[in-house]
Amino acid sequence: MDYQLDLTAYSCPLPLLITKRAIQQLNKGDCLLLKVSPYIIFSDFELLCQQQGDLSITQKANNKYEWLINKN
Structure with missing residues (x-):
């Protein structure tokens, strides 16, 4: 994580x-x-x-309240 x-x-x-x-x-x-x-909507960030x-977002494994954004 940067x-x-x-x-x-x-x-x-x-x-x-x-x-x-x-x-x-x-x-x-x-x-x-x-x-x-829990009140934040993933699709808004997607x-x-x-x-x-040039960005991608994924949910961190086994944790729906931690998301990773990667700059490609």
Whole structure:
């Protein structure tokens, strides 16, 4: 993991906005681990990554509240 964001204390839309700002700082090959609350919607973050075009997001193995964003 190159970077981590703990977004568990925030409610929408703040986690999405904070993540959007953070991914602008990523370099090719970097990873960003997001720790989120159960109220955050994965598909919103999936859409953000698709819009960026060079990002992929996956749920960390066996933990639906930790997501990995990779800059390809």
